[in-house]
Each structure stands twice: as structure tokens, then as C-alpha cells.
Amino acid sequence: MAKLIGGKPKSKNGEAPKGDRALWEAQFESAAKLPGANDRTISDHPLKPMYAPEDVQGVDYATEVGYPGQYPYTRGIHPTMYRSRLWTMRQFAGFGTAMQTNERYKFLLSQGQTGLSVAxxxxxxxxxxxxxxxxxxxxxxxxxAIATLADMQDLFAGIDLGKITTSMTINCTAPVALAMYIATAESQGVSQEKLGGTLQNDMLKEYIAQKEWIYPPEPSMRIITDMIAYCSKNVPKWNTISISGYHxxxxGSTAAQELAFTLADGFAYVEAAVKAGQDVDEFAPRLSFFFNSHSDFFEEIAKFRAARRIWARHMRDRYHAKNPRSWTLRFHTQTAGxxxxxxQPENNIMRTAFQAMAAVLGGTQSLHTNSLDExxxxxxxxNVQIALRTQQVLAYETGVTNVIDPLGGSYFVEKLTNEMEEAAEDYFKRIDELGGVIPAIHAGFFQKEIAxxxxxxxxxIxxxxxxxxxxxxxxVEEEQQIALLKIDREMELEQCRRVKEFRASRDGGAVESAIAAFKRAAETDENLMPHYLDCVRKKATLGEIxxxxxxxxxxxxxxxxx
Amino acid sequence: MPRPIRILVAKAGLDGHDRGAKVIARALRDAGFEVIYTGLHQTPEQVVEAAIQEDVDGIGLSVLSGAHMTLFPRMKQLLDEQNASDIILFGGGTIPNEDIQPLLDAGIAAVFTPGTPIATTVDFVRKACGKRVEA
Known part of the structure; x- marks a missing residue:
């Protein structure tokens, strides 16, 4: 039988150990307290001043917490976690022209960064x-600025796409970006089945929060399921969606809303792909997640732990996935912009460090630490260097990587993990009552909850x-000025000139016929991804496509x- | 009793960050003003047209995409061209300090940066846009 983490602790002779809860309560109640909102998390979730074994009474260790790398993955998705491999340090970067950003990438790689992330x-x-x-x-x-295949090629000039993994934060134009990335790799002599990386490609959270879109939700879902099907066959190492709570x-959401809405989006993608005829175990292992790490330390850790458990439970029991890799929730984290x-922007260094530590204690697979001037x-x-160094100090000096899920078993953290899961399940019910994620978007449900x-x-505040x-x-009255990155206006003119040149140098007839075939395919249920690739190879621009x-x-x- | 101050809270350009705009819109409404929100991704032309049609006293423009040096002056220019210079144009967002003075010089009445207390914005609107109500 599995052991409880909670339950009544017994002393040797079978009696309750000494310790007077009533006395503590009386002392606590009669003492003066500091003013402010210290009885609630930053998300308005109620907190007790102290947690004890009774808060986790009845929690079954084996089925609800378990060991790292084992269902339901509350303690982490790998048996070894950071003992075998640190998280990927991946700083999100992009500005100006492709050539300017290419220089920044080479700088970041020279400083020990281990993956690229395109803004x-x-x-x-x-x-x-x-x-x-x-x-x-x-x-x-x-x-x-990326509008053409030439821009994408300049972005990765001198960087071997067969060796590096790249995350691209792009959504409504994600299929264009993926097609350009594949075509760029081909021009380097790297074939698509070797490519590793992630597309954000999460349109549902766009309608909910980030608000970058072209088409309505329904056709956007079709494009996404087309891409999932294409990648499962042709780009097998590619993470097709990074289901995002960050935005x-x-x-302005709470931690529980971030957790619930993100996982609800995840389930909606699973349902859409299954409905399109795909096998859940074919695509689910390539779904990944992206969360925010905000300032309320323990709440964030509980959120990450709850996310893994909820995903595992739903994937196994509700969607009947059989491959354990479909059950594991892998996630990237960014500290809270x-x-x-x-x-006093220098203070952001400290905020970022605490938030990064919460992400690591929560078991993240990769991390972006914000720079103080963002x-x-x-x-x-x-400032990017300071942010990257923050991760390196965390990884190599603090010792938090040595023990897996070091807060597992904490009365408080286990209780808060349970409460986060309950809050998420409540939201799932409300979303179901509205008819699912897309009807809830049309009803403005998420948008209003967040506002x-x-x-x-x-x-x-x-x-x-x-x-x-x-x-x-x-x-402080007199704020010190910090040096900021300036994007000069000449850059915009230069980029516009490059795009015009690109259009002038191509075979216009080939572009037109590729676009015409693409439009015809969109009227049927043919997979659109090969058409995106064809348009890009024929040098159609991002805007035209x-x-x-x-x-x-x-x-x-x-x-x-x- | 004078009519309430009417404010158009606006998002222009491609920027989808609407958290600040919505917080300000609610705060201005709670302060007793009439508030209209344009929604996202408006062109400066659309915002100015809406402002004139709705006969607002002020436009509060929110920009977090870095395009403030283009969008604010363009909107001010459109207001002037359409003889609507009496509509107070103010705004906020992620705007570096060094850009504030050039924006004020271009005729933007006030620029609020992150961390500004809501009360400061409300007081500004009451004073600056209140004059138009009395006029």
C-alpha cells in the first residue's frame, strides 16, 4: 500500500507527538500583524499563515505525487532532472534587420547560450x-523584420541548422515561418527531418490574450492541424505547438487562470487533431508548453507541478493516450515581463533571479530570463549578458539543481499544488458549459476574466x-537613466528596399501560380503545409502568402x- | 451640471497589448467619465474619425510596440488637419524617457510611462479635458 505524505504522525508509543496546535493558533491570533495583502497570493488565492500535516491528509504519494519521470509526473518529467542535464538557456532575441539579429545570435552562442529563440x-x-x-x-x-526567404537566410547565416535547435515565437504566420526555416535549412544542405525546434503556433491564446491574428479561430485551427499532420510525417523532431500561458x-490573469486557460487550449488542440483523424500518440509527444514565472514564488512552483499532473491525467484517462511521452508536459518558462x-530598472535583475529560481524548482525544460531594460x-x-549570467549562477552556484523537486512533500507546496489543480478543474467545467474554448472566446469569457x-x-497597487x-x-526622486537599444529609422527604409529588391528579382509567374494553387487547396481540405513550402520556395513573401x-x-x- | 468628460481610449498600429488600455479605460469610467474603447489594430485615421464622430474631449492612446514616434505625431497631425485640435491627445506605454520631450513638443498633451499611478492620469484628464467641457 502506498504511503501517505499526510496522515497523523505517530510517536513510538502510538500517541500523537507533542506539539500544541491550539497554543500556536492562539499566539498567532493575538499577535500584531503587518498590514497589506499577506493572506493572499499575488493572484488573490487565499493563504494560511502556516501549513501542517493535516493539509495534505489523504494525499496518496504514489498516485498523486509519485517519483520523477513517473506518472503523474508531479515531481518532474525525467527520472534524473537536472542531475543529467540542465535546462536549455534560451534567450528570446530579435531586432532590426536579419543581419543585425544574426550578430546577436552569434554573440549569445559565444556566451554559452544553448539554443536560439527568434523574436x-x-x-x-x-x-x-x-x-x-x-x-x-x-x-x-x-x-x-522577416518578410522574405532572403531575410530568413540572412538570419541564420553561418549558423548550422542541423546542429542548433530554434524556437520561433510566431503564431498566425507560423506556417510561413516554418516553411522559410525549412527552405533555409535546405539551402544549407540540411534536410527537414533533421530539424529540431519549436513553433509557438498557438492561435487560441492569441484570441484570448496576445491578440495577433489574421483569420478567425476556426480556419486557424485547420491550419494548425494541417501543420501537425505534416510535421508528424516530415519534420518529426519539430515541436509543432508551444501552448502558451505566458501571454x-x-x-493580467491570475496564476490559476494561466494554468487553466493554457491547458484548456492544449486539450482543444488535441481534440481538433483527433477529430481531423490523427492518432493522439502520433502528435501529442511533440506538443510543448510555455509558462510565465511571476513573482509569487511558491504559487508559481505549485502551478508548474499542477500543470504536469493535470496534463498527464487528462491525456491518459480522457484522451486515452498510451505512449507515456504523450502524458508528459514539457515546458519553457520566461520570467514575468x-x-x-x-x-529603478536595476531592481528587475533581482526580480528575474527569484522568478527564474521558481521556474527551476518547478522543473522547467528551458528558460528565458528577462533583461533589466525590457x-x-x-x-x-x-543587459542580455546579465540575464544569461543570472541563469548560469542559478545553475552552477546555488545548488538548487542537485536534488529533484526539492519542495515536494512540503505541506504548503503540496497543498497549493492541489488547490491549483482544483481551480483549473473548476475553470474546465465553466469552459465546457460555454461549449468549449472557441465558443468561450467568441463570448469574451477569457478576455473578461483576465481584464x-x-x-x-x-x-x-x-x-x-x-x-x-x-x-x-x-x-527615488531622481531616476538614473540607463542606456537603451535604439532601432534607427534608416533600418526601416533599408528593410523596405530589401523587400522590393527581392520581389523584383524573382519569377513573378511562378509566384502567381504557387499562390493560385495555395488558394485552391484552401477551398478543399487538402493539407496546406506543402503549399506554404511551395510558395516560399517560389519566393512569395510573408505578406503575400x-x-x-x-x-x-x-x-x-x-x-x-x- | 456640466456633462461628463468623454474619452476615447485607443489602440493603434499592430500592437495587441491591451492590458494597460483596459485598466485605464475602467479607471476613467470609475472616475465618472464616459469612456469609449476603439478595440485593437486601428489606423490613426480610424481613431481620429471615431474621436470626431463621438465628439470626445480627449484621446488616450496606448502604444507598447515601439511605434510611438510614428503613431502619436501622425494622430496629432490628423486632428489638426481636421480642425479638431481642441481634442486633447495624450497617451502612454513603453516609451523611453528620451522620447517624451519630442512627443510633448509635437503637441501630445501628456505621456504616461509604466508605473504611473492611475490617479495621476485621472487628475490629468479631469483638468485638461475638463476645460473642453466648459468651453
Whole structure:
């Protein structure tokens, strides 16, 4: 029989050990307490001042916690965790032109970074070429400008795509980015079955939180299931979707909402792919996740632990996956950009370090640590280096990697893990009652839940219930200026010139026939991914490919509400 | 009793970050103002047209994509061209300090950066846009 972590601890003679709970309670109640919101997490989740064995009474270690690498994976997905392999240190980077970002990648690799992560600019993320009127002022600003195959080739010039893994944070234009990446690899002599990496490709959270889209949710889901099917056969090492809670949290959600909405999205992708005729064990092992690590230390750790357990349970019992790799929730983490402050920005280094530690104690597979200046601009090389060094100090100096899931068995952490799971299950019920994720998006359910949570949090800061160092307490009058990365305007003009040159140098007839075949395929249920590749190989641009399907699929507009 | 101040909270450009815009919209509404929200991904032309049609006293533009040096001056120019210079244009977002003065010089009435207390923005709107209500 499995042992309990909780239960009544007995002393040798079978009596309860000494320890007077009533006395402690009386002492606690009668003592003066500090003001502020210290009886709730940052997400408004209630907290007791102390947790004890009775809080985990009835928890069955074997079935609810278990050993690392074993179902339900509460303690981690690998038997060895960081004893065998550290997490991948992967700093999200991209700005200006492809050549500028290529230099940054080479710098990061020279500093010991172990994977690449591409940040695209807003026009690329929304399906516009750099020289489109709607792109004016946005080119190369919050990521690298990529409109053509030539841009992608310049981005990875001198970097062997057969050896490195690349994560690309891109969603509605994800199939274009993947096609360009495959074509770039081919031009380096690397075939697609050797490619390793991740596409974010999570459209559901776009409608919920990040708000970058072209088509409505239904055709977007079709494009995603097409890509999953294509990659299962042709790019087997590619992680097809990184199901993301990060943006949900940044938009102002609580930890429980981030957990619940992200996993609900994950289940929706599984259901869509199964409905499209795919076997769950064919694609589920390539699904991965992306979470935020915010400032409330234990709440974050509990969230990560609960996420693994929920995913394992649903994948095994509800979707009947048989391959254990379909049950394991692998995740990337980024520290919380929304927790960074413009005031005394150096303090963001400490915030990031604590958040990174929570991610590691929560068992993350890869990590991006934010740079201190990201609240104001894209980071400078110096500040990215500090952020990467933060991970290296955590990995090599603090000792937190030595013991697997070191907080497992903590009365508090186990209890909070259970409560996070319960909160998520409650949300799953509410989403089901609305008819599922897509109907809930159309009803504005997620958007309103998030806006309510973010307004509550903001009011707590405004009225001083929550202290944010340097913002509403410990303020300095004269803020020191820090050096920021500037994207000069010449860059935008240069990029527009490059795109025009690219269009002028290609075979226009070949582009037209590729686009025409692509549109015809979209009218049927033929897999669209080979067409994306064909369009890219014939040198259609990102904007042209994206725009081609608007007459067929329509353009999404969000109902505006406060 | 004077009519309430009317404010258009706007998101322009390709930027989808609407957390700040929604918090400000709710806070202005809670402060007793009438608030209209444009929704996402508007062009400067669409925002100015909506502002004139709705006869607002002020536009609060939120930009977190780095395109503020393009979007704010363009919107101010459109307001001037359409004889709507009396509509107060203010805004906020991830705007580096060194860009604030050039924006003020371009006729943007106020620029609020991350961490600004909501009360500061509300007080500004009450004073700056209140004048238009009385006029």
C-alpha cells in the first residue's frame, strides 16, 4: 500500500507527538500583524499563515505525487532532472534587420547560450510585409523584420541548422515561418527531418490574450492541424505547438487562470487533431508548453507541478493516450515581463533571479530570463549578458539543481499544488458549459476574466495593499537613466528596399501560380503545409502568402469591450 | 451640471497589448467619465474619425510596440488637419524617457510611462479635458 505524505504522525508509543496546535493558533491570533495583502497570493488565492500535516491528509504519494519521470509526473518529467542535464538557456532575441539579429545570435552562442529563440517584429507577426503601409513605424521594433526567404537566410547565416535547435515565437504566420526555416535549412544542405525546434503556433491564446491574428479561430485551427499532420510525417523532431500561458499571464490573469486557460487550449488542440483523424500518440509527444514565472514564488512552483499532473491525467484517462511521452508536459518558462518596473530598472535583475529560481524548482525544460531594460525597449547586449549570467549562477552556484523537486512533500507546496489543480478543474467545467474554448472566446469569457483580474491587481497597487519596490514604496526622486537599444529609422527604409529588391528579382509567374494553387487547396481540405513550402520556395513573401487566404477565410475582428 | 468628460481610449498600429488600455479605460469610467474603447489594430485615421464622430474631449492612446514616434505625431497631425485640435491627445506605454520631450513638443498633451499611478492620469484628464467641457 502506498504511503501517505499526510496522515497523523505517530510517536513510538502510538500517541500523537507533542506539539500544541491550539497554543500556536492562539499566539498567532493575538499577535500584531503587518498590514497589506499577506493572506493572499499575488493572484488573490487565499493563504494560511502556516501549513501542517493535516493539509495534505489523504494525499496518496504514489498516485498523486509519485517519483520523477513517473506518472503523474508531479515531481518532474525525467527520472534524473537536472542531475543529467540542465535546462536549455534560451534567450528570446530579435531586432532590426536579419543581419543585425544574426550578430546577436552569434554573440549569445559565444556566451554559452544553448539554443536560439527568434523574436519577430509586429508586421511579420501580423502577416504584413515590411513595406506595407500598416507596417509603418513598426519594422524591426519589437523583433526582427522577416518578410522574405532572403531575410530568413540572412538570419541564420553561418549558423548550422542541423546542429542548433530554434524556437520561433510566431503564431498566425507560423506556417510561413516554418516553411522559410525549412527552405533555409535546405539551402544549407540540411534536410527537414533533421530539424529540431519549436513553433509557438498557438492561435487560441492569441484570441484570448496576445491578440495577433489574421483569420478567425476556426480556419486557424485547420491550419494548425494541417501543420501537425505534416510535421508528424516530415519534420518529426519539430515541436509543432508551444501552448502558451505566458501571454495570458502578461495580459493580467491570475496564476490559476494561466494554468487553466493554457491547458484548456492544449486539450482543444488535441481534440481538433483527433477529430481531423490523427492518432493522439502520433502528435501529442511533440506538443510543448510555455509558462510565465511571476513573482509569487511558491504559487508559481505549485502551478508548474499542477500543470504536469493535470496534463498527464487528462491525456491518459480522457484522451486515452498510451505512449507515456504523450502524458508528459514539457515546458519553457520566461520570467514575468509585466513584473518588471521602469522605476529603478536595476531592481528587475533581482526580480528575474527569484522568478527564474521558481521556474527551476518547478522543473522547467528551458528558460528565458528577462533583461533589466525590457520594460522600456529591446535589451542591450550588456543587459542580455546579465540575464544569461543570472541563469548560469542559478545553475552552477546555488545548488538548487542537485536534488529533484526539492519542495515536494512540503505541506504548503503540496497543498497549493492541489488547490491549483482544483481551480483549473473548476475553470474546465465553466469552459465546457460555454461549449468549449472557441465558443468561450467568441463570448469574451477569457478576455473578461483576465481584464477583471488585472484591474483588481492594479487597484491593490494603487491603494497600497501591494507594495512594488520603487513604484509605490522606496521611491527615488531622481531616476538614473540607463542606456537603451535604439532601432534607427534608416533600418526601416533599408528593410523596405530589401523587400522590393527581392520581389523584383524573382519569377513573378511562378509566384502567381504557387499562390493560385495555395488558394485552391484552401477551398478543399487538402493539407496546406506543402503549399506554404511551395510558395516560399517560389519566393512569395510573408505578406503575400498571408493575404492570399483572407478572401477565403476572412479577417478576424475582436468585439471591443472594456 | 456640466456633462461628463468623454474619452476615447485607443489602440493603434499592430500592437495587441491591451492590458494597460483596459485598466485605464475602467479607471476613467470609475472616475465618472464616459469612456469609449476603439478595440485593437486601428489606423490613426480610424481613431481620429471615431474621436470626431463621438465628439470626445480627449484621446488616450496606448502604444507598447515601439511605434510611438510614428503613431502619436501622425494622430496629432490628423486632428489638426481636421480642425479638431481642441481634442486633447495624450497617451502612454513603453516609451523611453528620451522620447517624451519630442512627443510633448509635437503637441501630445501628456505621456504616461509604466508605473504611473492611475490617479495621476485621472487628475490629468479631469483638468485638461475638463476645460473642453466648459468651453
Amino acid at each position: 519577430f517584429d509586429m508586421p511579420a507577426l501580423m502577416g504584413y510585409d515590411s513595406d506595407h503601409p500598416r507596417a509603418l513605424g513598426e519594422v524591426g521594433k519589437c523583433g526582427v 495570458i499571464r502578461e495580459a 509585466c513584473s518588471a518596473t521602469a522605476q 520594460v522600456l525597449a529591446l535589451p542591450t547586449e550588456k 477583471d483580474a488585472s484591474y483588481r491587481y492594479q487597484r491593490e 494603487e491603494n497600497g495593499e501591494r507594495i512594488i519596490v520603487g513604484v509605490n514604496e522606496f521611491i 498571408s493575404e492570399a487566404l483572407v478572401p477565403i477565410f476572412g479577417r478576424y475582428r475582436e468585439p471591443a469591450f472594456i
